[in-house]
Amino acid sequence: MDERERALSAAHRGATDFLDSLSTRPVWPRASLDDMLKVFGGPLPEQGQDAATVVAELAERADPGLVAIPGPRFFGFVIGGTLPAALGADWLVSAWDQNAGSSSMTTATVAVERVAGQWICDLLGLPAQASVGFVTGAQMSNFVCLAVAQHAVLRRAGWDLVRQGLRGAPRVQLVVGADRHGSIDRAARFCGVGADELVTVASDDQGRMIPKALAAALADGPEIPTIVCLQAGEVHTGAFDDFAELIPIARRHGAWVHVDGAFGLWAAASPGLQSLTAGVGEADSWTTDAHKTLNVPYDCGMAIVRDPADSIAMFRTGGDYLMYASLDPWDVTPELSRRGRGVPTWAALRSLGRRGVGDLVDRLHANARLLAARLRDVPGVTVVDDPPYTQVLFHLADDAATRALGAAILADGTAALTGAEWRGRAVLRCSMSSWATTDADIALTIGAIARLTGEITPRS
Structure with a gap:
């Protein structure tokens, strides 16, 4: 194989290893920006390196700083995963x-x-x-x-x-x-x-x-x-x-x-x-x-x-x-x-067809409604409203507790969702945007939220 083929093979291995890890890896990065700067930084080397080695090292070194956006439990911002045909x-x-x-x-x-x-x-x-x-x-x-x-x-x-x-x-x-x-x-x-x-x-x-x-x-x-x-x-x-x-x-x-x-x-x-x-x-x-x-x-x-x-x-x-x-x-x-x-x-459109695109949108909406329904069963959680589309807002009894829960969820790594403010209150926002999300992923997310909420606001 020539250098290009070796580099592409290394990229394929790195990509599939990352994608295979999505169901189990922490959703939020495990390394900070400073950590990643140390890993990739330093003076530019005088001598070059084989392309396949460069690609393999890139995949290995970047791994702790990658967020599992293509995975099934990334609910931060409004960012979808990647359909196989589109990838x-x-x-x-x-x-x-x-x-x-x-x-x-x-x-x-x-x-x-x-x-x-x-x-x-x-x-x-x-x-x-x-x-x-x-x-x-x-x-x-x-x-x-x-x-x-x-x-x-x-x-x-x-x-x-x-x-x-x-x-x-x-x-x-x-x-x-x-x-x-x-x-x-x-x-x-x-x-x-x-x-x-x-x-x-x-x-x-x-x-x-x-x-x-x-x-x-x-x-x-x-x-x-x-x-x-x-x-x-x-x-x-x-x-x-x-x-x-x-x-x-x-x-x-x-x-x-x-x-x-x-x-x-x-x-x-x-x-x-x-x-x-x-x-x-x-x-x-x-x-x-x-x-x-x-x-x-x-x-x-x-x-x-x-x-x-x-x-x-x-x-x-x-x-x-x-x-x-x-x-x-x-x-x-x-x-x-x-x-x-x-x-x-x-x-993506060719792989889904007209009906498939509609089904994808319906599934995202159904996931939002399911998440909202299960959040209502978690003690201490208030869901702001029934989701008309794919967004879910909720909060705890006070703003400090809500923000603490948001930080704890990201540190826990089971799922990723982000904080915001709505009508003068701190809220947590879940965006159902990924084709890969299943009922089991929602159950895992609810379990983590319930556990962390109990730790932040323990019952008397």
Whole structure:
């Protein structure tokens, strides 16, 4: 075998050893960042090393610092595992080493991504002609969509952002919900819109934007270029805005409507849950993320825009040496060069089929409901509400005990879930995002929570 084959064999062994350990290894890393810096640090050696040895040592040394994200009991943040077909496809993407920006040069990867985008729009009830830009994640997708929206609403007002820039441009009104995800504010900042400029609309006790409050916010003052940001899946409660009521309100004021549906938009693929997204297809742009609910490897967000011409107008690249064709990927996102990150999405969709995607979403929801039901049986635990989707919130009697339980769970290693604050209280949040989670994994998690809760708040 040559050096490349030996290196790939070493990578295969390291990967399978890691994946085989997922059911038993601690979910949270056993080594700190400082520990890992000591393991990998030091001066760069003068002499090189055989590729297979490098890969084998990398796998061995990294192991204590790896979090079991692909495993069945990682419930922290909203991060899915990796479906087998998506993982295999991702290995091919690295081996192929294609620059997936050009539809003239890398025809296979661009075709695969374009079909994946068409399948996603069909599954989620979005316009078939929409542009689908594959980006790193939901943060970048929100930026792309808001940048396109800003350009579009300014163009309607007679201002060419590409030619004239933002200095002297008409003010753009960005309307957001009180319980929006922080990536919206960050994306707005990238677009030159500061926090003090945001128009914040009140939300209800589950984090859903209140339609009357939106109507009042838009009715106040003259009509100006406006973008309204709605949400499919509040990151704590999993609640969905009422798109069927909110979007027509925004439309009456000529607003562009963007929907942040990083993980929630996938509810549209489930016949039993698609009512949560009723009316969402009437928006102008949408954010979603395949490494969340669809369970493809990092990184794979999608920026979806109703009219591809709006995407191209904002992001069309330059360079007389480049080849242009129909809807080049580099014309709808900020990246000129990137890997074929949409290929694992095609593989995941092809392996599941329409019914399988719906079943996956239903299973994640069922896991959330099962976890919530069993948490209610643990003395001292209060579940905030019935999960409408895949998020579960709970807390102990006081904030200090809740935070102590969160730290103890991570140290214990049985499962990983993360702390947050909701309506002024410390809470623990479980995100059901992995295809690999079973009833047995939920039982193990509940057992650990019950044991640790008893240690933190012993009975008198």
